[in-house]
Amino acid sequence: MAVRSKYNTKQREVLLDYLRTVPGEHITAADVCRYFREQGTPIGQSTIYRQLESLVDEGVINKYIIDGTTPACFEYAGEESHADAEICFHCKCEKCGKLIHLHCDELESIGAHLLSHHGFRLNPMRTVFYGLCEDCM
Amino acid sequence: MAVRSKYNTKQREVLLDYLRTVPGEHITAADVCRYFREQGTPIGQSTIYRQLESLVDEGVINKYIIDGTTPACFEYAGEESHADAEICFHCKCEKCGKLIHLHCDELESIGAHLLSHHGFRLNPMRTVFYGLCEDCM
DNA sequence: TTGCGTGCAAAGGTTTTGCATGGCA
DNA sequence: TGCCATGCAAAACCTTTGCACGCAA
Numbered sequence: 001m002a003v004r005s006k007y008n009t010k011q012r013e014v015l016l017d018y019l020r021t022v023p024g025e026h027i028t029a030a031d032v033c034r035y036f037r038e039q040g041t042p043i044g045q046s047t048i049y050r051q052l053e054s055l056v057d058e059g060v061i062n063k064y065i066i067d068g069t070t071p072a073c074f075e076y077a078g079e080e081s082h083a084d085a086e087i088c089f090h091c092k093c094e095k096c097g098k099l100i101h102l103h104c105d106e107l108e109s110i111g112a113h114l115l116s117h118h119g120f121r122l123n124p125m126r127t128v129f130y131g132l133c134e135d136c137m
Numbered sequence: 138m139a140v141r142s143k144y145n146t147k148q149r150e151v152l153l154d155y156l157r158t159v160p161g162e163h164i165t166a167a168d169v170c171r172y173f174r175e176q177g178t179p180i181g182q183s184t185i186y187r188q189l190e191s192l193v194d195e196g197v198i199n200k201y202i203i204d205g206t207t208p209a210c211f212e213y214a215g216e217e218s219h220a221d222a223e224i225c226f227h228c229k230c231e232k233c234g235k236l237i238h239l240h241c242d243e244l245e246s247i248g249a250h251l252l253s254h255h256g257f258r259l260n261p262m263r264t265v266f267y268g269l270c271e272d273c274m
Numbered sequence: 275t276t277g278c279g280t281g282c283a284a285a286g287g288t289t290t291t292g293c294a295t296g297g298c299a
Numbered sequence: 300t301g302c303c304a305t306g307c308a309a310a311a312c313c314t315t316t317g318c319a320c321g322c323a324a
Contacts (some may be wrong), residue, residue: 143324144322144323145323145324146322146323146324147322147323165313166313166314167313182314182323183314183315186314186315187315196311205313206312206313207313208312208313208314209313209314240322
């Protein structure tokens with residue numbers, strides 16, 4: 001990973017600028033489209049999809065896929081060495097569809113447990129806990 | 138959960154019959170459609186999607202979503218009463234597609250943790266851990 | 275008889291692709 | 300100058316929905 005794209009275009013630059021202003025937030029491709037449209041400097045959606053894909057490959061942003069029916073969301077991860085990258089878990093309510101983002105040390109430990117006891121390297125970015133949220137219980 | 142559907146239609150019956158013949162295999166909605174079409178007894182795709190959804194709700198089959206662009210796949214899980222069934226977690230390898238069933242007290246404790254600390258009632262039947270298995274690491 | 279299940283067709287929504295144009299190096 | 304990136308439109312894709320008809324209980 002960390003394969004830089006060949007060209008440094010204006011679109012790539014402003015997209016990165018925007019992503020840097022919302023670290024830790026989860027935004028969709030549609031959010032990005034809307035943001036630049038409302039700024040008066042729209043970017044083609046294919047460009048946005050293609051740039052986001054590149055940035056994921058480079059490790060600059062993370063991509064979260066919740067399920068097949070909701071759009072994928074992206075999160076700025078940082079451009080330095082990301083040894084300190086935060087792990088984010090997701091809980092999705094089966095009833096109201098609400099998505100909850102969790103940063104929790106205890107949950108992070110299950111990754112280590114799965115690896116040491118079950119020989120399985122958990123990918124938290126792809127893993128979603130299904131169940132019932134507080135309001136729907 | 139485990140809410141039986143009200144009617145026992147012919148389509149539901151043959152769909153279940155088919156699923157029972159491929160336990161442990163991962164099949165897509167399109168696979169099911171094609172199977173019955175080739176059998177000469179086609180079933181409408183909306184029926185298939187709706188029945189599969191019901192069966193997931195009832196816990197008879199599991200649904201696995203790899204990502205947003207590939208079709209979801211389903212796996213027969215069994216119809217025994219799940220009232221006293223032990224809790225079973227699933228790990229799916231993103232690379233080879235292998236599915237691992239886990240019975241583990243430590244993992245079960247995360248359900249309690251999610252409930253007490255995050256107000257979220259985990260549904261283990263629907264939750265899949267994605268990552269890499271031992272062979273693919 | 276009641277109302278759920280079915281099936282066709284069409285919509286829905288996200289993501290990808292074709293292709294001509296424009297811009298970076 | 301040589302490619303790559305862009306952007307528009309349209310396609311591709313899986314899945315869901317509307318609606319009339321049929322069938323289970």
